[in-house]
Amino acid sequence: MKSQLLAKSVTALIMFFAATPTYATTLTFDEMRSPNCDWKIPNPYMGFNWNGWRAADVTEHVGLPTSGPNLIFSFDTSSIFTTSGANINFIGAYLCGSYKDGLHVEVIGKRDGITIYDSTVTTIAHTASWFEFNFFGIDELVFTGFGGIPVGPYDSDLNGVSLDNFTYENFDPIPEPSTILLLALGLLGLAIRKRQRQN
Structure with a gap:
């Protein structure tokens, strides 16, 4: 459930940067x-x-x-x-x-x-x-x-x-793909740390 939520959050973040209107x-x-x-x-x-x-x-x-x-x-x-x-x-x-x-x-x-x-x-x-x-x-x-x-x-x-x-x-x-990847990895790291603390 949490992993699905994380995946959706990362996808939304990428779409936000890719679709910023001009x-x-x-x-x-x-x-x-x-x-x-x-x-x-x-x-x-x-x-x-x-x-x-x-x-x-x-x-x-x-x-x-x-x-x-x-x-x-x-x-x-x-x-x-x-x-x-x-x-x-x-x-x-x-x-x-x-x-x-x-x-x-x-x-x-x-x-x-x-x-x-x-x-x-x-x-x-x-x-x-x-x-x-x-x-x-x-x-x-x-x-x-x-x-x-x-x-x-x-x-x-x-x-x-x-x-x-x-x-x-x-x-x-639009942010470089590497920037988006770093943001996604950062979110993933926070989610893993939070899960480890809960366990």
């Missing part, structure tokens, strides 16, 4: 307001620093009408990193080429300055496309646009990237 957050950038067509994002914003990014009103900037009214865009290599140093899981975002069709966007996920993930996607000019990355346990993202064909109305050779609905969740690592 909740995704989506940044739409719609809280920002400016009288200008585009403006620099204040750092920090929503727990991140946005180096090389600017915000724009969708009605004034050809790009991503995904949530409205705002999006963010960059002209060159740009980065996003957490201000607290905490790690996140980057789920994905809507991307498009601001000035080029078929613009390639390399997205790098880093932890403590070390590249952990590196993925390249191809965007469509002026059309929102959702890209899922699933970069887990990172504290910095680097976006670089390259290639593609310039299209109107700007007909620019800039490798601009537009982004909206930046979706992430807090990084909540």
Whole structure:
């Protein structure tokens, strides 16, 4: 009876650590307001620093009408990193080429300055496309646009990237199997000692 109770307790403990829920957050950038067509994002914003990014009103900037009214865009290599140093899981975002069709966007996920993930996607000019990355346990993202064909109305050779609905969740690592095993052995040891005392 007691051994069954112990087994159930250990199983419940393992399931608790394995099934701890995480909740995704989506940044739409719609809280920002400016009288200008585009403006620099204040750092920090929503727990991140946005180096090389600017915000724009969708009605004034050809790009991503995904949530409205705002999006963010960059002209060159740009980065996003957490201000607290905490790690996140980057789920994905809507991307498009601001000035080029078929613009390639390399997205790098880093932890403590070390590249952990590196993925390249191809965007469509002026059309929102959702890209899922699933970069887990990172504290910095680097976006670089390259290639593609310039299209109107700007007909620019800039490798601009537009982004909206930046979706992430807090990084909540599941304990290593060795940690769970040690907890289970500790519970087992306590149960054996208690039984020996009773005998």
